[in-house]
Amino acid sequence: KIDVNSKYGALYDGLEYMRNAKIINLEDFMASYEQAESDANIKYNHKFIVERAVAADKKDQPKRLVIIIVSSFLAFIFSVFLLLFREKYIELKN
Structure with missing residues (x-):
C-alpha cells in the first residue's frame, strides 16, 4: 500500500486539487447562471437609456x-524655516 502511495500519491493529490478547483468553479458558474436567469425573466416597467460616452472637456484633476x-514653494518655505530653527538652536546652545 505504501508503494502505491509513493508511486501515485502526487498524481492523486494533483487530481484532487483539480477536482476541488473545478467544483468551486462550477458552484460559481451555477450561482452566476441562476442570477442571470432570474434577471432575464424579470419584466421591467421602465426603460433604461444609455448614451454614448464622450471625452471630458476639461480634466477633473489639478494640473x-x-x-x-x-x-x-512649500519645500522652499520649509527649508527656510528649518535653517532659521537651526541657527536659533545653535545660538541658544552656546
Whole structure:
C-alpha cells in the first residue's frame, strides 16, 4: 500500500486539487447562471437609456504644473524655516 502511495500519491493529490478547483468553479458558474436567469425573466416597467460616452472637456484633476509649483514653494518655505530653527538652536546652545 505504501508503494502505491509513493508511486501515485502526487498524481492523486494533483487530481484532487483539480477536482476541488473545478467544483468551486462550477458552484460559481451555477450561482452566476441562476442570477442571470432570474434577471432575464424579470419584466421591467421602465426603460433604461444609455448614451454614448464622450471625452471630458476639461480634466477633473489639478494640473501637474500647479502641483509642482505648490510643492516646490512649500519645500522652499520649509527649508527656510528649518535653517532659521537651526541657527536659533545653535545660538541658544552656546
